[in-house]
Amino acid sequence: MRARLVVFPIKGRNWCFAKSLDSVSSSQSSSSPPKLKDLWRKINADGVSTKQNMETVADFVADKMNRGWVALEKAPQGSIKSKIHSLGVKLLSRVKPTEIFLKSVSENVTKVEITYPASLNPRLVRRRLRHMAIRGSAIHKKNFYGSVTLLPLTSAFSGSERLLLLVSDCSKSWSSLVRNGKENDSKDDLKLDSQSPWVLQPSKDLERLIAGKNGDDGLASNTISRICDMYHLEKNDVLKYRD
Template sequence: MRAKVVVFPIRGRNWCFSRSIDPSIRGDQSPNTPSTFKELYNRIFSQHGKKSDGDSKVEVAVDFVSNKMNRAWSNLENAPQGTIKNKIHGLGLKLLSRVKPSEIFFKSIPKDINRVDIVYPSSLNPRLVRRRLRHIAFRGSVIHKKYLYGSAILLPLTSFFMVLPLPNIPFFWILFRTYSHWRATQGSEKLLQLVSEASSNPNESSVEKAESGVKGTDNSPSPLWVFEPSEELQKLLHNKEAVDGLSESAISNICNKFYLNSGDVAKYRHSI
């Protein structure tokens, strides 16, 4: 499996890292994800077929809970104006707006990925791009693992609010944050693994070809990274604001061209 990642400076030393996903190939719920508790039970405890390991069972359970949370969120989003569900949805949007864009980026990296296509402005050095990716991957793996443990510890404490005759918002929020940090940890560790393997590989031809503007050939071994310097992305970066980095129009044009989420990209302007 391969993924396309777009990298570019957005404001001073702040760089944007975002996965490009073509809307035509977006998928809904995986057919392998159980939709009912009975299916979940059978997937985890069934003795038929290939026996799955503990990690795969955990992932099936987490995906099941994730789909339930997504459906519940959709119900809140479609609730009539002025209702309690609608107000809870508004509160959820405010909380989600505080989630850092790097976390969203790491969550978009699947664990079964084996190749990354890196799109970056042609004026940047590909070695610098790879170094920045390695840095954020290492930093993300440390930070999100720490927050994962912290959120997991808070889950039993927030469950005591179940006795109140109101929706247990703290519990569901901490549950979401636990899941989110778990996915971000997986994505950052996978990204770090690929970067480390690529950096330890004595064959640096992909970097050298990116620097010289020469594309790889089919005779070369399949690389973990494919650097794609983009002249078009470089031109779009010219539409800047002197103080606040890229303008909203420039961000919108880049997002439309490379299939990025403009809201997530804009967060990088003020991300530390």
Template sequence: MRARLVVFPIRGRIWCFSRSADPSVSVSEASSQATTFKELRENVSISGKSFSANAELLVDFVANKMNKAWIGLEKAPEGSFKNKVHGLGLRLLSRVKPSEIFLRSITKDITRVEVIYPSSLDARLVRRRLRHVAMRGTIIHKKYLYGSVSMLPLTSSLAVLPMPNVPFFWNLFRAYSHWRALQGSERLFRLVSESSINKKEIEQKDSRSENHNSPEPYWVLKPSVELESLARRDEDEDGLSQTAIKRICKIYDLDTNDVIKYRKLG
């Protein structure tokens, strides 16, 4: 599967890295996930699956249950206790860094990426920045994954209190989020590293092949004049204005709230 990544400077030396939304993919992923314990048991019991594959099924099942519980809190009446817990959750989620959200979006089924960036940027610089984000993510999210997991036994002991165990579920979510971001970091770095094949060698191999079909690269860099124009418009000392950001997000199907988070970094 190919994913489209959009990269552009948003404020000073701070760049935005985001993936365009693909509704068809999220629908297919949701349909393939187990929704009951019976379905989970049947999927896990299928012969031939590795331990890591079964572990991922379990993690996805728990994440799906947490997502449904979150939706239930969102629909709670205004002023109710559940509504206040939802408000607390929103404040906590607003602290999640946009780079983590970006790396979570790089799923294991992505085999190629298309990188769109302003035409004024150097392609090698764009590639280095992506490699840096991926490499840094493997270090940071592995560290915080271990930290979140180590806190689960402690926070689970708070279940005896007569109220929702928010600390436990928050640490459970953070462990899941860091795990997904770690997987995305490793996947992105692998794609970037494997794409550094000498083009001349590829062309020579193609010239000797019978079908002369050029192999599709693991990623494609696409400079965009349109994105360059949008990124330069409404620019001031604080970087791109929210108006310009919303315009870019609308054209390239990006999450506006996640992109605006990059503007607040520093």
């Protein structure tokens, strides 16, 4: 699966890292809901490690939660489902934006388009992404063994590892993206063993939106709204990087 990552300075030296929602929605709409029998078959397959089984379970639960969340969001105002959704929004507001971003880079992502302001150095953009992946991986390795809530940690850790592979310069790492890919990868995705899985997309439109507007208080809310509309980003998640 291909995904678009959008990167831009949002407040001083703080950068925003977000995954476009268009790749998420297209992925969900093109696949049927996962079933327990499919989960059972995957975790009982020969040659599958304990870590891979944990990641499979985490992906299964996350997919179920995402599909259920959409239903809660559309529930009538004042209903029990609507109240559950409001409570969930409050709880999610406490989650760090980098955590949300890393969890969004699922193991079925085999290619990324990295969109960033045209004035930024592309090497710096990839360096910042690698730094985030390495730091996220180290943090979750440290916290994993002492935590009871394994699923959230596994999901974020898996995203860190996946992102590190995606922005790597090593062709051997690229081939592992194919070997560890999902069964429903497209034929285009399976050609990645000899090609870079990342594509840099400098954007003049994004550059114009943020030019001269990144002051001490960061980008204004209306500017962030325009960026989110243009690149299909979740505004509440983006605002966390600034606030």
